[in-house]
Amino acid sequence: ASAEKGGYDTFMEKEIFDQPDAVRDTLLGRTDEAGRLTLDEIRISEEDLKAIDRITIVACGTAAYAGMVAKYAIEHWTRIPVEVSLAHEFRYCDPIVSERTLVVSISQSGETMDTLMAVKHAKELGARTLSICNTHGATIPRESDAVLYTHAGPEIAVASTKAFLAQITACYILGLYLAQLRGGTYADDAAKVMGELQEMPAKIEEVLGHLERTREIARFMADTRSVLFLGRNVGYPIAMEGALKLKELAYIHAEGFAAGELKHGPIALIDAGQPVFIVVPGPDTPHGLHGKVVSNIQEIRARGARTLVIAEEGDEAVVPFADEVIRIPKSAPLLAPLLAIVPLQVFSLELSTAKGLDVDQPRNLAKSVTVE
Ligand code: G6P
16 A cells, blocks of 8 residues: 555655646647647537637536636636536526536546536536546546546545646646637737746645645644635635645634635634634736735734745745745746645645544545535
8 A cells, every 4th residue: 555655654645746747747748739739639619619708617626626716817818707616506506508608627536426417407508518637538528528638647535636736737728728729819828828837847846845844833733723714816716725625634624715805804703823824926916916915914913813824935025924934936926826735735634644634534525426
């Protein structure tokens, strides 16, 4: 069993350390000889794809958070409105779907019943369907008009890690593919962004090489009863995914918030010693979002919160308000989620281990939920 885990104590730890390869392999072979992006299986004509005027992403759990990250990037690159719907909500909300809607399902297993039923429902309503899936020949890709496989390799640990990074990567490839197909300003950027994506595996490796302090913080926090996570823009779904990992692995109450929402309610939860992770957008993020999040850190620190800050290398503005700073390499703002989630995964892994829990098989959870 130890050999299967590649020398790591748990599948979860192995899979976290597999993440540079998961992203690298998902990016592999995506361009044809002419340098144009391609998908794996397309049974939708180019004409129909060009006519798409709405994208709905359907998924559950971690895959839905990958979809929420992707919404920001796909809308930015294609100007097509993207909605993210939990698969079990989509079916029963009388969804607005036409033959010009692309319903993108995201599923590691390709067997999640809620997601499968959403895809079938979308097809009945006349939508085009595309599956982003980690399992070749699974039911959801077989039911879909087009497929883009993530190449994360088999994921054994119940809580998803490497599939999440591969899903974000695949969604970005899809967004750039659609941008290229439709032409316009962002089509020219597709090659540039692909180049930036190719640099991410090495940056993830860098994050994985500097986790000792994160592990130490987690061990000190084994008795913690509640942790909050704040993020903004693409950092918002990362805050929610960070909270989900902590619930799943360490059974600790955790909640992810949009940082801008703090003053509209969650700030009432802040009292002395409350640990809060803050995912800080890089200083180059448009619209001054970096400064706004730094102000949030200042506000909650003034109310006694213990601020655990994830920030880019060289971002000194966070230092005066941070109890801890966890550094990630510089990257394009839309790509930063591939880095920022890694310390949060390791934090939950380490805390779960410190509590003596079964990291690979958390209580009450199944790897793939094949019932509705
Ligand atoms: C289960 C797993 C989660 C996973 C979700 C979606 O709830 O415990 O880790 O994110 O299903 O699974 P899928 O295979 O569709 O990505």
